[in-house]
Amino acid sequence: MTELHLTNVSFSYPDGTKALENLTLSVTSGERVAIVGQNGAGKTTAVKLMNGLLKPTEGSVLVGDWDTKNHTTAQVSRKVGYVFQNPDDQIFHNDVESEVRFGPKNMGFEPERVNELTDWAMKLCGISEFAEENPYNLPYSVRKFVTIASVLAMDSDIIILDEPTAGQDKIGLQVLGNLLQVLEEKQKSVITITHDMEFVTDYFTRIIVMANRQLVADDNAQKVFYNTEVLEKSMLKPPAVAQMAKLLDFSPGILSKQQLIEAILAQHSL
Amino acid sequence: MTAMIDLKNVSYRYPVSDDSVLKNISFSIEKGKFTAIIGNNGSGKTTLCNTIRGFVPHFYKGELDGEVIIDQTKITDYQLGQLGEKVGYVFQNPFIQVSGVKDNVFEEVAYGLENLGIPVEEIKVRVEEVLKLVKIEYLRDKNPFELSGGQRQRVALASIIVMDPEILVIDEPTSQLDPIGTQQIFEIIRLMKERGKTIVLVEHKMDLIAEYADDLLVMHKGELVMQGPVREVFADPEFEKYQIQYPHVTEIALQLQQSGIPLTFLPIRDEELADALNRTEVAAHD
Numbered sequence: 001m002t003e004l005h006l007t008n009v010s011f012s013y014p015d016g017t018k019a020l021e022n023l024t025l026s027v028t029s030g031e032r033v034a035i036v037g038q039n040g041a042g043k044t045t046a047v048k049l050m051n052g053l054l055k056p057t058e059g060s061v062l063v064g065d066w067d068t069k070n071h072t073t074a075q076v077s078r079k080v081g082y083v084f085q086n087p088d089d090q091i092f093h094n095d096v097e098s099e100v101r102f103g104p105k106n107m108g109f110e111p112e113r114v115n116e117l118t119d120w121a122m123k124l125c126g127i128s129e130f131a132e133e134n135p136y137n138l139p140y141s142v143r144k145f146v147t148i149a150s151v152l153a154m155d156s157d158i159i160i161l162d163e164p165t166a167g168q169d170k171i172g173l174q175v176l177g178n179l180l181q182v183l184e185e186k187q188k189s190v191i192t193i194t195h196d197m198e199f200v201t202d203y204f205t206r207i208i209v210m211a212n213r214q215l216v217a218d219d220n221a222q223k224v225f226y227n228t229e230v231l232e233k234s235m236l237k238p239p240a241v242a243q244m245a246k247l248l249d250f251s252p253g254i255l256s257k258q259q260l261i262e263a264i265l266a267q268h269s270l
Numbered sequence: 271m272t273a274m275i276d277l278k279n280v281s282y283r284y285p286v287s288d289d290s291v292l293k294n295i296s297f298s299i300e301k302g303k304f305t306a307i308i309g310n311n312g313s314g315k316t317t318l319c320n321t322i323r324g325f326v327p328h329f330y331k332g333e334l335d336g337e338v339i340i341d342q343t344k345i346t347d348y349q350l351g352q353l354g355e356k357v358g359y360v361f362q363n364p365f366i367q368v369s370g371v372k373d374n375v376f377e378e379v380a381y382g383l384e385n386l387g388i389p390v391e392e393i394k395v396r397v398e399e400v401l402k403l404v405k406i407e408y409l410r411d412k413n414p415f416e417l418s419g420g421q422r423q424r425v426a427l428a429s430i431i432v433m434d435p436e437i438l439v440i441d442e443p444t445s446q447l448d449p450i451g452t453q454q455i456f457e458i459i460r461l462m463k464e465r466g467k468t469i470v471l472v473e474h475k476m477d478l479i480a481e482y483a484d485d486l487l488v489m490h491k492g493e494l495v496m497q498g499p500v501r502e503v504f505a506d507p508e509f510e511k512y513q514i515q516y517p518h519v520t521e522i523a524l525q526l527q528q529s530g531i532p533l534t535f536l537p538i539r540d541e542e543l544a545d546a547l548n549r550t551e552v553a554a555h556d
Contacts, residue, residue, distance in 0.1 A: 037448070038448045040418060040421070086363075139311045139312055140362055142312070167311075167445040167474065170513055170515040171513060195449060235448075240518035244522070244540050248547070257518070257522050261525050264547065
């Protein structure tokens with residue numbers, strides 16, 4: 001069980017470019033959080049600070065009782081697994097299984113546990129059938145699942161997924177949804193960056209909105225997607241269902257397809 | 271109308287593979303049409319794009335049966351370089367399209383034109399215009415390798431549009447982009463269509479396809495299983511069995527129909543739902 005606390009965190013690159021300003025947030029163990037916002041809003045910078053890939057120029061990042069400033073990225077990444085946005089930045093083995101196995105093996109787990117975690121992660125990510133394949137022969141979307149499996153197999157308490165929905169089809173999105181469910185049952189915290197607002201409303205209640213390197217909102221989906229000020233500031237497009245509900249003049253609050261269908265059915269039975 | 275892209279009974283097998291990735295595919299795309307290729311991952315969409323731009327079999331080798339005809343000429347009669355001028359291809363993964371030989375965005379976008387031997391003055395004018403069009407003027411002096419995924423995706427698109435090819439084949443151009451950036455890319459594609467370009471797009475975002483595209487090609491396990499105008503394909507009950515995402519509004523409409531609410535037509539755009547429902551109300555009151 002590991003909690004994550006960011007307190008007044010800012011980050012600037014050595015050339016002075018500011019990438020993140022004064023971010024404060026906490027993620028309790030077992031919690032599921034979505035981070036949304038425009039390209040360049042600071043989302044990836046924020047999560048790279050969480051696993052120690054970047055160290056704050058101001059403020060502090062606490063992973064459990066570790067301040068990331070006092071630990072190496074290698075140490076922090078045992079507690080916080082980060083799945084890169086671009087799978088090709090991460091993959092370096094010639095077959096899928098070796099890629100997935102590398103993490104747990106490197107953690108020094110018992111061989112039996114390494115096997116178990118490798119099989120479990122590949123299965124959960126729907127890539128068991130590609131165990132022998134070279135990852136680079138697989139489509140981009142499947143390669144993304146190879147990188148997710150590689151991180152899951154390390155069994156860290158906190159898992160960060162950077163745009164796992166990019167390029168995913170309906171089946172891929174279902175695999176992701178199921179994976180979030182399983183991780184929640186295992187009491188893992190999952191922080192997901194995504195541009196897919198339907199995916200967000202389907203699987204997340206807590207949403208962190210970022211814009212211009214700052215936190216704009218940290219609230220539940222209903223409050224975020226029906227808050228005009230937040231939407232304008234972050235240039236977010238609410239999920240399709242919210243837009244349809246608005247066009248149909250329903251009162252605010254509808255986010256899921258089921259809610260919308262029920263509202264329409266109720267109107268028709270009048 | 272003349273066919274710009276014409277495939278006749280095309281099958282293709284990658285070298286050392288036992289299975290065909292494309293199985294007996296035939297279709298014809300008219301000049302100026304915007305066609306979206308949809309289908310789940312692994313269904314052969316990218317290979318189909320590679321066939322249209324001649325990389326199958328010119329580059330990837332393997333076995334190609336059937337005929338691929340681009341602008342009245344068989345693909346086997348083209349040099350790969352000639353095809354490159356005619357068919358612009360935007361990679362699925364923007365991280366691999368960047369040339370690696372230029373150290374700023376302006377030059378990266380100019381690179382293709384330089385290779386064609388276009389006069390420098392003309393290159394400058396064309397690059398300026400495209401940077402503006404794709405909204406990346408502010409990136410002009412940045413190193414392409416220091417850009418975010420979304421920014422690279424725009425640079426990749428700009429590098430192709432600047433070449434002014436007659437056919438644009440675009441493989442998932444918005445996967446790394448936020449919703450507003452995505453909308454902007456579709457607006458650029460619409461502009462290209464208005465300029466008479468023939469557009470082939472691979473994309474999973476059905477709401478946008480419903481809004482912008484003319485026709486659909488539906489791929490499933492290497493076969494072209496459905497083709498036709500966007501609205502007709504989504505309305506065809508057969509579509510459901512391929513487990514491909516519907517536009518969100520269509521998904522809701524289908525569930526409403528199942529719950530016994532009759533709709534006069536199947537909406538494929540958000541703003542049509544009210545219309546479809548209102549009409550039923552009018553009918554009910556009559």
